[in-house]
Amino acid sequence: xxxxxxxxxxxxxxRALVCCALTVALSACEREARRFDETAAxxxxxxxxxxxxxxxxxxxxxxxxRNRAEDNAYAVSQGQRLFTAFNCVGCHAHGGGSIGPAxxxxxWIYGQEPRNVYASIVQGRPNGxxxxxxxxxxxxxxQIVAYxxxxxxxxxxxxxxxxxxSMSAAxxxxxxxxxxxxxxxxxQP
Amino acid sequence: MSARLNFASSVLAALSGVAYGAPFQNALLPAGVQxxxxxxxxxxxxxxxxxxxxxxxxxxxAALWRAPRxxxxxxxxxxxxxxxxRGATRAVALGAALSIAGLLGLLVASVVxxxxxxxxxxxxxxxxxxxxxxxxxxxxxxxxxxxxxxxTANELHIPVGRPVLLKLQSPDVIHSFWVPxxxxxxxxxxxxxxxxxxxxxxxxxxxxxxxxxxxxxHAKMAFLVIAExxxxxxxxxxxxxxxxxxxxxxxxxxxxxxxxxSPCVMCHAIQGTRANARTGPDLTHVASRMTLAAGTLxxxxxxxxGWITNPQQVKPGANMPAVxxxxxxxxxxxxxxxxxx
Numbered sequence: 001x002x003x004x005x006x007x008x009x010x011x012x013x014x015r016a017l018v019c020c021a022l023t024v025a026l027s028a029c030e031r032e033a034r035r036f037d038e039t040a041a042x043x044x045x046x047x048x049x050x051x052x053x054x055x056x057x058x059x060x061x062x063x064x065x066r067n068r069a070e071d072n073a074y075a076v077s078q079g080q081r082l083f084t085a086f087n088c089v090g091c092h093a094h095g096g097g098s099i100g101p102a103x104x105x106x107x108w109i110y111g112q113e114p115r116n117v118y119a120s121i122v123q124g125r126p127n128g129x130x131x132x133x134x135x136x137x138x139x140x141x142x143q144i145v146a147y148x149x150x151x152x153x154x155x156x157x158x159x160x161x162x163x164x165x166s167m168s169a170a171x172x173x174x175x176x177x178x179x180x181x182x183x184x185x186x187x188q189p
Numbered sequence: 190m191s192a193r194l195n196f197a198s199s200v201l202a203a204l205s206g207v208a209y210g211a212p213f214q215n216a217l218l219p220a221g222v223q224x225x226x227x228x229x230x231x232x233x234x235x236x237x238x239x240x241x242x243x244x245x246x247x248x249x250x251a252a253l254w255r256a257p258r259x260x261x262x263x264x265x266x267x268x269x270x271x272x273x274x275r276g277a278t279r280a281v282a283l284g285a286a287l288s289i290a291g292l293l294g295l296l297v298a299s300v301v302x303x304x305x306x307x308x309x310x311x312x313x314x315x316x317x318x319x320x321x322x323x324x325x326x327x328x329x330x331x332x333x334x335x336x337x338x339x340x341t342a343n344e345l346h347i348p349v350g351r352p353v354l355l356k357l358q359s360p361d362v363i364h365s366f367w368v369p370x371x372x373x374x375x376x377x378x379x380x381x382x383x384x385x386x387x388x389x390x391x392x393x394x395x396x397x398x399x400x401x402x403x404x405x406x407h408a409k410m411a412f413l414v415i416a417e418x419x420x421x422x423x424x425x426x427x428x429x430x431x432x433x434x435x436x437x438x439x440x441x442x443x444x445x446x447x448x449x450x451s452p453c454v455m456c457h458a459i460q461g462t463r464a465n466a467r468t469g470p471d472l473t474h475v476a477s478r479m480t481l482a483a484g485t486l487x488x489x490x491x492x493x494x495g496w497i498t499n500p501q502q503v504k505p506g507a508n509m510p511a512v513x514x515x516x517x518x519x520x521x522x523x524x525x526x527x528x529x530x
Contacts (some may be wrong), residue, residue: 036505086469135455137510
C-alpha cells in the first residue's frame with residue numbers, strides 16, 4: 001500500500017467510529033419502536049390524583065412518573081388519530097378549544113402532568129367532560145395523554161408530530177414552545 | 190380468440206391455480222367483461238413475446254451453427270474486415286423494422302383495450318362507495334340516499350350481468366383495489382374519488398387484494414366480491430339494510446350489554462343500538478360475512494374470540510386493540526355477535 005493510501009486509512013478511523021456511534025445511538029432510539037403487543041389492562045389510574053394542593057405539615061411533592069408513550073413518535077401519532085376518532089375534537093377542537101377548554105395553552109384546571117391528564121380522561125370532569133373508564137384500553141389512553149401534552153409543547157420535538165392533521169394557526173406540535181402551566185380555577189372534586 | 194389460445198390460457202390458468210388456495214383469485218380466468226378485455230390483451234402480449242423469443246433464439250443458434258470454424262488445415266481468421274457487410278446490414282434493418290412493427294402492434298392493442306374498458310355501458314348501474322383504509326375496506330351501498338344506504342366491510346355483493354360503478358376513496362394512504370377475476374387495478378388516492386367500472390358475468394366468490402403497499406398489514410388487506418343472481422342480490426341488500434335484531438334471550442342481551450360497556454363501542458357501529466362509531470367496520474350484520482379482519486381469518490366463533498382478545502397476534506399493527514374480558518362476558522359477546530346475521 002502506498003503512503004498516501006495509508007494516510008487516508010488513518011483519517012478514516014475516527015469517521016468510522018462516529019458512524020458506529022451514530023448507528024448505535026439511532027438503533028437504540030425510542031422514537032421509532034412500535035410496541036403492538038401491549039396488553040390492554042382496565043383503564044384505571046395507577047395512583048389517585050390529588051385535587052388539592054393543601055397538605056398537613058407542608059406539601060410533599062407528588063411522585064414523578066413517566067409516560068412511555070411520550071418518547072415514541074408512533075404512540076403519539078396513534079394518540080393524534082384517536083383524538084379525532086374518539087371525538088375529543090367535538091369539544092376541544094384541534095387543541096384550540098370550543099365548548100371544552102383549549103389544550104394548547106398554559107391554562108390547566110386539573111393539572112398538566114401525564115397522570116393528571118390520564119385521570120381527567122378516565123374519571124371525567126364536572127361540567128361536561130365524559131368519563132371514558134373501561135371504554136378505552138389503558139395503552140390507548142396513555143397515547144392520547146401523550147398527544148394532548150404535545151399540543152402545549154411538553155414533548156420533545158423528536159417524538160411530537162411534525163405535521164398537523166388539521167388546519168392550525170399554531171403550526172405542528174413539534175414546533176411549539178412549552179407553555180408554563182398555571183392553575184386558573186379551583187378543581188371541583 | 191382462437192381455440193388454441195384458449196387451450197393455452199386454460200393450461201396456464203390451471204398451473205397458476207396451484208399456487209392459490211380458495212377462495213378464488215386468478216387473472217387468467219376472467220369472470221367479467223372488463224377482466225376479459227385485459228386477459229385478451231395479456232394473451233396478445235404473451236403470443237407476441239413468445240414469437241419474438243423463439244425467433245431470436247433460432248437466429249442465435251443459427252449464427253452459432255454457421256460461424257466459420259478453424260480446423261488443422263485452415264488457421265483462424267484474424268484479419269480485420271473492411272467495408273460494409275451487406276448481409277449484416279440487411280439483417281439489422283429487418284430486425285429493427287420488425288421490432289418497430291411489433292411494438293406498434295402492442296401499442297395499438299393496448300389503446301384498443303383501454304377504450305374497450307372505458308366503454309362499458311353504465312345504464313342502470315349499481316353505485317358502491319369503497320373506502321380503503323389501514324387495513325380494511327369500508328363498503329357503502331347507495332351512497333347519498335339515506336333511505337336505502339347501508340354499510341358493510343371487506344365484502345362486496347354484486348348482481349351478475351349488471352354494471353357496477355365503484356367510487357374509490359382513501360382517508361389515509363394510497364391503496365389499490367384489485368379483483369383479478371373481474372377488473373384491472375385502480376389506486377385509491379387520499380383526497381380524490383376515482384371510479385372503476387366492472388360487470389361480473391359468471392356467479393362466484395372472487396378474492397380481491399390491496400395491490401399498493403400501504404403499511405404494516407398491507408398483505409392482510411383482502412376482500413371478497415360475491416357475484417350472485419339479481420334476485421339473490423336484492424334479498425341480500427334488503428337484509429343488510431335492516432337494523433340489527435333485538436337480542437332474543439338473556440345471553441345475547443348480556444352480550445349486547447358487554448359490547449356497549451367495553452372498548453368495542455368506541456369504534457364500531459351496530460345499527461339499531463346506541464353504538465354508532467365509524468372508526469372501525471360496521472358490525473350490524475357481521476355474522477353474515479365470510480371472513481374477519483379483512484380476509485385474514487374465516488368467520489367462526491373461535492377466530493372471532495381470538496381476534497377480540499388478541500388482535501395484535503393475528504395482525505400486528507392493526508388499529509384494533511386487545512380487549513380483555515372475563516370468560517362469561519366474552520362468551521356472551523360472541524353469542525351476541527354470532528346472532529347478527
